[in-house]
Every structure is written in structure tokens, then in C-alpha cells.
Amino acid sequence: MKRLHKNLGLSRRAFVGVFLSGSILSKAVAQAQKRRIAWVTSKTSTADASRVEPFRAALLAKGWTEGKNIDILWSFAGDKNDDIDAAIEEAISQKPDVIVAETTGIIVKLKRLKEKSAIVSLSAGSLEGADLIDSINKPGRNVTGNQMLSADLIFKRAELIKELLPNATAMVFLEPLTPAALMQRSYVDTAALAAERYGLKFKKLSVRNPDEIEELYRMLSADRSQVVLVPSNPLTVNNAKSIVNSSIRHQIISIYEIIAFVKVGGLISYGPNRDKFPLVAADYVDRILHGVSPGDLPIYQSSDYEMALNMNTARELGVQIPHNILARALEIID
Incomplete structure (x- = not known):
């Protein structure tokens, strides 16, 4: 050390100052990176x-x-x-x-x-x-x-409605109208096409807040041949239990996107893993x-779909789950 500052013409104090300045600079560079x-x-x-x-x-x-x-x-x-x-x-x-x-x-x-x-x-x-x-x-x-x-997933859900309830007459899409739950026109249009392919009428019912969910199911209860598609977004996920309870109370079958709904009593979920x-x-x-x-970077779309069933809810709704659906379920709650 002594020889080094002597060769550089630096005093010990100056050398220490240069050394510390270098350390501070290195940290600043690392922070910037x-x-x-x-x-x-x-x-x-x-x-x-x-x-x-x-x-x-x-x-x-x-x-x-x-x-x-x-x-x-x-x-x-x-x-x-x-x-x-x-x-x-x-x-x-x-x-x-x-x-x-x-x-x-x-x-x-x-x-x-x-x-x-x-x-x-x-x-x-x-x-x-x-x-x-x-x-x-x-x-x-x-x-x-x-x-x-994806269009494929939306059509598969429409097909699932007919498998689950062969006498179903309508597919009802629950559309949350909140800033964080934007429903794109293409989604709704594809759902309408899927319903038409499987001989179902298509209805879109909008909700702006949790208080409207109970009224929506009460209104649908006059015709139990309708099946509700419940998307996954902040409004529905944060009120999953209320939606499930309304569905059971008014005896309306609902299909959900994610397993979280089934775990709180929803009948069936079908969506990407x-x-x-x-x-x-x-x-x-x-x-x-x-x-x-x-x-x-291409958009990642999972082709790995998973299904979950709640057999307790099936009994409450009086729904007989077909064997081919039972065989495809990844998780069955009973």
C-alpha cells in the first residue's frame, strides 16, 4: 500500500479519498443498473x-x-x-x-x-x-x-352447457361493468356465435355492483332452462360467495371460469390452468x-383446460352430472 501511493505521488489521505470515491461511484453505477x-x-x-x-x-x-x-x-x-x-x-x-x-x-x-x-x-x-x-x-x-x-374456450363452454343440461334454452353472459373488468366486444360476439352453434339463445346481462347480482338471479329464476356464464374479474371474484349463493337459492345453473368459485360452492368451473x-x-x-x-413476444394462450365439480351443489340443484363430464374433472368436491 505504502509503495503504491508513493509511486502514484499520492499521500495516504489522498489515496484513501480516491479509494472511497471509487467505492461510492461503483455503488452508484450498480444502483443505476x-x-x-x-x-x-x-x-x-x-x-x-x-x-x-x-x-x-x-x-x-x-x-x-x-x-x-x-x-x-x-x-x-x-x-x-x-x-x-x-x-x-x-x-x-x-x-x-x-x-x-x-x-x-x-x-x-x-x-x-x-x-x-x-x-x-x-x-x-x-x-x-x-x-x-x-x-x-x-x-x-x-x-x-x-x-x-380464446374462441376455442368460449365454444367449449357452450358445448359444456348442452352436455350438462341437454334441455337448456339460453346462455346468459354476466357482464360486469366496472373499470377493471372490461368486457371486449369480441368476447361477447364470440359467445353469441357459440350459443347459436349449440342451439341456445344468447343473453347479455350487465351488473355494475354486487347488489345487482341477487336481483339478476331472481329475475332468471322464472326459467330454469337458462345457464349463466360467470367470467373471472375483480367484481365476480371478490363476490364469489354471493354469486354462488344466489345461483343455488334461485336454482339457476352457473358455469365459472376458475376453481375458486367451486371451492365456495359453485357447481362447475372450466377454464385455463x-x-x-x-x-x-x-x-x-x-x-x-x-x-x-x-x-x-407472442401472446401465451394456455391450451391446458381444467374442470372442477362440486357434487354437493349438484345435489342441491338437482343436476345429474353425466359420466363423461365426471371423467374429465380434474377436481371433484364431495
Whole structure:
């Protein structure tokens, strides 16, 4: 050490000063290189843990460690009195490199705010239907990620109605009219086509708040040959038990998108396996942080569908579940 400062013509004090300055500069450079990710969902932090932990673990496996080379802002609207706007504003205020957004409605809000960061969908309904991408194979803009809905899935649900209730006359689509639960026109149009293919009338009934759900089922109870399709979004998921209770109370069969409804008494769910969604989101975030444009990453659509049944509810509704449906069920609650 002594020889080094002598050769450089530096005093010990000057050398220490240069050394410390270099250390501070290195830390500043490292801090500047740290990437920012924002996670925006409608859920509470507790309810979202089943997606947060796999996402975090997948990033870690790819070399991204919180506090070291990435910072993640976890913005849960459920922890902010369900104020999705507050969650979005909190996220974009951090100027993230990538935003992981739960729903189509959240992404639409981000786009209206002219957000230019890369956006990765966690579980959006239909990105294409909301005109957020150019195409499934080449999104072409700053949005990519998971998409839950496909024409194939909507037609399969219509087919399931006829299998479950051969004398069904109508498919009723429950459309939540809330900012975070945007229902795209293409979704509704495809559902109408699916109903027509299977000889069902198509009805669309809109709800703006939880109080309208009971009235909707009471109105439908005059004709039990109608089957309700209940989509998965903040309004329906947060009021799953109320929807299920209304369905049973008024003896109306409902088909749900996710197993969470069946676990609180819903008759049947049929939808994509969501376990891969956080992993796909992490993979896309990793690629984007390594320089890949989100517009070049094809939309992920799961072809792995799963069905769950609640036999207690089937008995309450007086529904005889056909053997071919029982054989396809991944989970049966009895």
C-alpha cells in the first residue's frame, strides 16, 4: 500500500479519498443498473401470494434478485380499498422498466395514461379483442404476456352447457361493468356465435355492483332452462360467495371460469390452468430486461383446460352430472 501511493505521488489521505470515491461511484453505477418492475393487481397482497411467490422464484432462477439487481413495486388494489387507479398511479410513479398487469381493464387504463413502459399481462381476458395488440403471434406494441380467453374456450363452454343440461334454452353472459373488468366486444360476439352453434339463445346481462347480482338471479329464476356464464374479474371474484349463493337459492345453473368459485360452492368451473401464468410473466419480464421488444413476444394462450365439480351443489340443484363430464374433472368436491 505504502509503495503504491508513493509511486502514484499520492499521500495516504489522498489515496484513501480516491479509494472511497471509487467505492461510492461503483455503488452508484450498480444502483443505476438496477432494473425496476411494477406488479399491479386488483387483489390483496395475501390473496395474490399464490401468484407472487412463483413469479418471484422464477425471476430468481433467471438471476434476478430483489434488492440486488431488481426492485419490484408490489401494488395491490385490494390493499388500497380496491382503488385500482391508486394502484396504477403508484406503479407508474416509479418509472418501471416493465409493468406486470393483472387484467385487460388495468392495461387499458395504463394505455390511456400513455404509459410507454413494457407491459406484461398476468391474466388478461382478450388483449386482441381490446385492441391492445396487433396479433397473437406478433403483438407489435408494448403489450404482451398471458391471454386467458380464446374462441376455442368460449365454444367449449357452450358445448359444456348442452352436455350438462341437454334441455337448456339460453346462455346468459354476466357482464360486469366496472373499470377493471372490461368486457371486449369480441368476447361477447364470440359467445353469441357459440350459443347459436349449440342451439341456445344468447343473453347479455350487465351488473355494475354486487347488489345487482341477487336481483339478476331472481329475475332468471322464472326459467330454469337458462345457464349463466360467470367470467373471472375483480367484481365476480371478490363476490364469489354471493354469486354462488344466489345461483343455488334461485336454482339457476352457473358455469365459472376458475376453481375458486367451486371451492365456495359453485357447481362447475372450466377454464385455463393458471399455474403457468406467473411463470410465463417472469419469463417475458426476463426477456424484456435483456433487450427483447414486447412486440416481438407472442401472446401465451394456455391450451391446458381444467374442470372442477362440486357434487354437493349438484345435489342441491338437482343436476345429474353425466359420466363423461365426471371423467374429465380434474377436481371433484364431495
